[in-house]
Amino acid sequence: MKHLKSMNKKAQLINKAVSSEEVEDVVAMQVVVGCTATTDPGWELDPFGGLGSLCQPMESDLYGCADACWWPAQVPDTMHTYQEWGEGVAKADKDWRKLDGIFEDAE
């Protein structure tokens, strides 16, 4: 790795990280209630406690993660629990206004 030069911000962040395990431990203890500590990729925070390594805008690859049930407490998992979530919103970057939430409180 020492002969490779990091070209973008994410790569620079990775270079700064001592080890991925250490990074994960730090973030796991630092999220506010309601946020996920799954950070590979993260939803609210990246493994470094920042936003630089998140998929942004989130609409650009939303289903890549929702389909894989990656943050089921924050994004409806379309694998099992809410299979119809996102139907009719094939292009989230265009039709994000149609995305609905799961409002459990509402009877």
Added chain:
Amino acid sequence: MALSNNNSKRATLGLGAIAVAGLVSTPLLAQDAHQLIRDNCVGCHTESGTTAAPSFSRISEQRKSPEGWLMTINRMTHLRGLELTSEDKRALVKVLADRQGLAPEETEGYRYLLEQNTNIIESGINQGLTETCGRCHSEARFALQRRSEDEWKYLVNFHMGQFPSTEFHSMSRDRPWYQIAFNETAVELGQRFPLHSKEWSNWQAAARNDLMGRWRVTGFVPGKGEFAGWMSAAKTAEGRYDVTLTGRYADGAALAGEGKATLYTGYEWRAGLTIDGVKMRQVMAANEQGTALDGRMFLAAEREIGGDMRAVRDQGKTELVAIQPAYLRAGESTELTLIGQNLAGDIDLGDGVVVEKVLSRNADRITLQARAEGAEGVRMARVGTSKQLSALTVYNTLARVEVLPTDAVTRIGGAGGNMPKVRAAYRAVGYSVGADGKPGTEDDLRLGYMPASWSIKPADEVAAHEKDDRYAGSIDASGIFTPGDAGLNPERKRSANNVGRLKVVASVADGDARVEGEGNMLVSVQDFVRRVLD
């Protein structure tokens, strides 16, 4: 922009709605409670034991908060095809929370989740539970449940089946996740949060208090300020009350509302009120004697926006409930308001604190001008024969300001989409240096909430470079932060969302000087899954 119900379409009903029902006219006898479970649950769950003391598979092996049981029934409806009437749903939550709830001691340390006061970073029970469960959920979510070891194991299996990629996440794929979760984590949960406990046995045997009566209340509503008033609870059925609330805010504005309350498990007060046209919810816990309620009141449609609330029962005796503000600077004449009930007798504000002038006085409210001399410290104030003393803190110099919440998350929304913005309400707490003369140490003297002017700035160089302070939101004069609009922002690099990392700055006046404090704000993307408990 103080109170708003702009997403009334999705106004969170939840337990407020359950409270509103008030349909059960008489206390459910044991056999009625059992029959209610039979009628709705034994299509899948099996019954064993005797008719008088039945056991229902899975159900009888768990205890939870009222919100926990509501979530369970919601899950049965959504995932298992349960169909039940709204009346039966409300009655089931009541029956299950009453008979298989949590003792007051079992909720200690985790009430923030019940109160929806979630802008905190949890302290962490231990690394294993944080990594296994706290990765997706708050720790309070599982710490507010009691299960047999087998039930905790079933819960692991439920997660494995329902969310199979759990094994492949970070902090899972580097270890035999399922084996650890099933053989170690579930066992530990069964020991830490067991089905049977002395606390629950004692609570079941304890006499139940009726909360009918008049209550002197104090609290805080973001955008409105501190308030004091009276709340009346009229019993309509066992554990059900009609509630009225009247009072005024610190600036003199009136406050009035009414609604319904339900008392779960003998101490868990849940109320839904409409106050000045805005739907609010109360989550409070009664003390052992049934003489005080403590908790939080928040917007029904926006649970993040709320404040502490306390109610003290009127027992016909002189009682000093609160002093607003509860601090005064030595050497300065300061206007204080004493809130209480049956306030007869002499006013004693403690050593060296002189009442210069009583500005107004009646049985439940005294406004006066006071002046303090002498050393910094906490004085105990009383009126007449009041047994309960109220703390009044005398200080010389404001040394530091703490911004609460220290860490918060808000979420972009609105802009024509279905997800409302998730805002945050801030307050500033002042401290003096304490005996050691150094700010930021354990002996700092907490003075109380102080009026502040509010601003935001980028959290660091990266946030400044991304112009997070320009795009991610703004804070108003009352300390309510509103995040930016949802959607792609073509002005930002790669059309990024209006997310950002900010510092929220409170500036508090201290004589001619100003003292600042900072809090951390993450403006994040939407939380599309809004559970009753996160």
